[in-house]
Amino acid sequence: MSSPARAAAAKLSINAVSKRYGSLLDGVVALEPVDMAIADGDFVCIVGPSGCGKSTLLNIIAGFESPTSGAVMVAGNAINAPGPERGVVFQQGALFNWMTVLDNVAFGPQALGWSAAQARETAMRHLDLVGLASFAHRYPYELSGGMQQRVAIARALANEPEVLLMDEPFAALDHQTRELLQEEIHRIWKGTGKTIVWITHSIDEALYLATHIVVMSARPGRVKAAFQTTFGDSADPFISTTPEFVEAKRQIVALLREESIEAQRQEAMK
Ligand SMILES: Nc1ncnc2c1ncn2[C@@H]1O[C@H](COP(=O)(O)OP(=O)(O)O)[C@@H](O)[C@H]1O
Ligand SMILES: [Mg+2]
Incomplete structure (x- = not known):
């Protein structure tokens, strides 16, 4: 994922991004230098043990946190604050409860200076897209x-x-709802060609959705392994029972298991 050719053409590039919270002496190193080159239209799923720095990385890409070292570039431009070219979806609770659904969706376009009518029109179009x-x-x-x-x-x-940018967007949902929404996001991604960075705990979800899967190490987070996958393109409803899928899953489970054991060891030493 970080070959020089990909880096040159990257939609999103993460260049040696590290993060330490707090002071040098008693702070927490959340991320060791992470490099990723994500091309236009890639669907990147990031998996890793709890506390390994996944949200930290996403928040740095979103511009909510600044890296301790390194830089994030979107289409060749370094970012250091949130911007409308990066949309973020969290696990839950980010809607304005005092606004209608329409006003929630129209809020961003209106803040960007669109007229109220245009903002409502685009909001309706996107509500239609998600049914x-x-x-x-x-x-x-x-x-x-x-x-x-x-x-x-x-x-x-x-x-x-x-x-x-999506940080475990379906983690709080029940299994059936989650599967339906996975299909929906796959359809939206196919239809819009967006570049997506998706954090998930579910290896199946990553294998269904991603073009690339990144496995992160226990804290301090770094890229432990990266794979390309194509299972999402299959029309086979039983794809998850094929030997290829099972083998890919086995490999990722094995990598994650090592890191989860390390993360638990760190927890126990606190
Ligand atoms: N604002 C913060 N201040 C101090 N430490 C933080 C902060 N946010 C996260 N951390 C620490 O950084 C590490 C990585 O956290 P996080 O990125 O949330 O991990 P993940 O999303 O992979 O579970 C954890 O040890 C967490 O406690
Ligand atoms: Mg997180």
Whole structure:
């Protein structure tokens, strides 16, 4: 994922990004230098043990945190703050409960200076994309968790970002809802060609969705392994039972297991 050829053409490049929280003496090193070159239209899933720095990395790409060293470039430009070309979806709870669904989704375009009519038009279009046009005038608290996450996705897409950053967006949902939303995000990704960086705990989810899977080490996080995958392109509803899928899963489980054991050892020493 970080060959020089890919780096030159990258939509998103993460160049030796490290992060330490707190002081040199008693701070926490969350990330060791991480390099990734992500091409236009890639769907990158990041997996790694709890506390290994996945959210830290995503927050640095989003511009919510600054790296201790290194830089993030979007289409060749260094970023140091949040920007509309990067849309973010969190695990839950990021909607404005006092605004209708439509106003939540129109909020970003309006903040970008679009007219109210244009902002509402684009908001409706994106609500339609996630199948929620008929809920436009409801409030977030009236919707199920899965519907709220679809609104959050519509809201992120309504700013027409080049890159979509998602931090365990389906982690709080039940299994069935999660599978349906996986299909939906796959369809949206295919339809829009967005570049997506997706953090997940689910190896199956990563194998279904990703073009590339990055396995991170225990803290301090670094890239332990990176794979290309194509299972998401298969129309086979039983793809997860094929020997190739099972073997890919076995490899990732083995890599993650080593890191989870290390993460637990670190926890026990605290
Ligand atoms: N704002 C912060 N201040 C201090 N330490 C933090 C902060 N955010 C995260 N950390 C620490 O950095 C490490 C990585 O956290 P995080 O990026 O949230 O991991 P992950 O998302 O992989 O579970 C953890 O040890 C966590 O406690
Ligand atoms: Mg996290």
